[in-house]
Amino acid sequence: GVIFYGSTLNSALIGLAVLIFALRYLPHHPPLTQKESLRESLRRMKSVLNSRLILASYAFMGAAMMSGFLLIPNISAHLQMNLGYPREHLGVLYFCGGAVSFVGMRLAGRLMDRSSATATALLFTGVLMAAIVTGFIVFPSPVPVLVVFICFMVGMTGRNVCDQALSSKIPRPQDRAAYMALQASVTHLACAVGASLSSHLLAEEAGKLLHVQEIGALAVLVALTVPVLMLYVERSLKGRAAPAMPLPAVEAA
Numbered sequence: 001g002v003i004f005y006g007s008t009l010n011s012a013l014i015g016l017a018v019l020i021f022a023l024r025y026l027p028h029h030p031p032l033t034q035k036e037s038l039r040e041s042l043r044r045m046k047s048v049l050n051s052r053l054i055l056a057s058y059a060f061m062g063a064a065m066m067s068g069f070l071l072i073p074n075i076s077a078h079l080q081m082n083l084g085y086p087r088e089h090l091g092v093l094y095f096c097g098g099a100v101s102f103v104g105m106r107l108a109g110r111l112m113d114r115s116s117a118t119a120t121a122l123l124f125t126g127v128l129m130a131a132i133v134t135g136f137i138v139f140p141s142p143v144p145v146l147v148v149f150i151c152f153m154v155g156m157t158g159r160n161v162c163d164q165a166l167s168s169k170i171p172r173p174q175d176r177a178a179y180m181a182l183q184a185s186v187t188h189l190a191c192a193v194g195a196s197l198s199s200h201l202l203a204e205e206a207g208k209l210l211h212v213q214e215i216g217a218l219a220v221l222v223a224l225t226v227p228v229l230m231l232y233v234e235r236s237l238k239g240r241a242a243p244a245m246p247l248p249a250v251e252a253a
Contacts, residue, residue, distance in 0.1 A: 045178050053236050054179060057167045060229035061183060062190035064163050067128075067223040068156050069194035070215050071136060074202055075152075078136065081209045085145050096146060097153035104154040108161040118234045121162035122227040128155025129220050136216030159226065166230055169237055 049055065071078075079085040079093070104124075111120040128151070134141045135148035171179035203210045
């Protein structure tokens with residue numbers, strides 16, 4: 001009870017400090033005076049969904065989230081029950097994975113600037129698939145658990161950077177709010193589907209977590225669709241007509 005009360009109080013104090021800072025230093029925007037009717041909002045939403053490009057972007061965002069959440073909710077149980085990793089050392093895994101992922105996200109940004117979002121996503125998808133194969137499909141493996149976990153987190157975060165960067169180029173300015181709202185719904189639904197599916201397929205018996213290999217194989221298959229869909233979206237974006245540049249006037253000799 002004391003621990004719960006202390007953690008709740010700390011969270012409340014941190015939230016209060018953030019609220020005071022936001023009210024004091026962040027810019028205040030006046031309320032929107034132009035209101036949109038429900039029919040107009042639905043029509044705008046329908047126009048967003050009529051685009052194959054946008055549907056493809058929702059597909060790769062959903063596939064990316066689903067492939068991760070097929071494994072994430074039960075990754076701690078798998079490490080302890082199937083790989084024999086000590087519970088008291090889990091904090092080391094998350095610390096190292098988070099620290100290396102921070103570097104991986106910066107690397108993903110630089111690689112995208114030099115090549116493309118699809119090529120960079122393919123690289124990080126490869127890292128993610130290597131982690132899934134060595135840690136969730138073929139186990140026990142000679143690869144240390146720490147290396148598997150770091151590769152899993154780096155692959156997930158690096159690929160997500162590529163997904164978000166590419167998807168931000170798709171909507172028109174007037175459709176951006178509707179696009180982002182639907183995108184959030186799709187990604188949350190994909191996370192729920194992945195977690196729910198894994199919870200129905202996994203089972204515990206004699207202190208072991210069963211059917212992890214099947215979940216890992218499914219995660220690999222879903223993850224493979226992400227760079228394919230991203231390639232389609234990126235090529236479609238490059239195919240958009242660029243505005244014609246006026247030709248310079250030629251002076252008569």
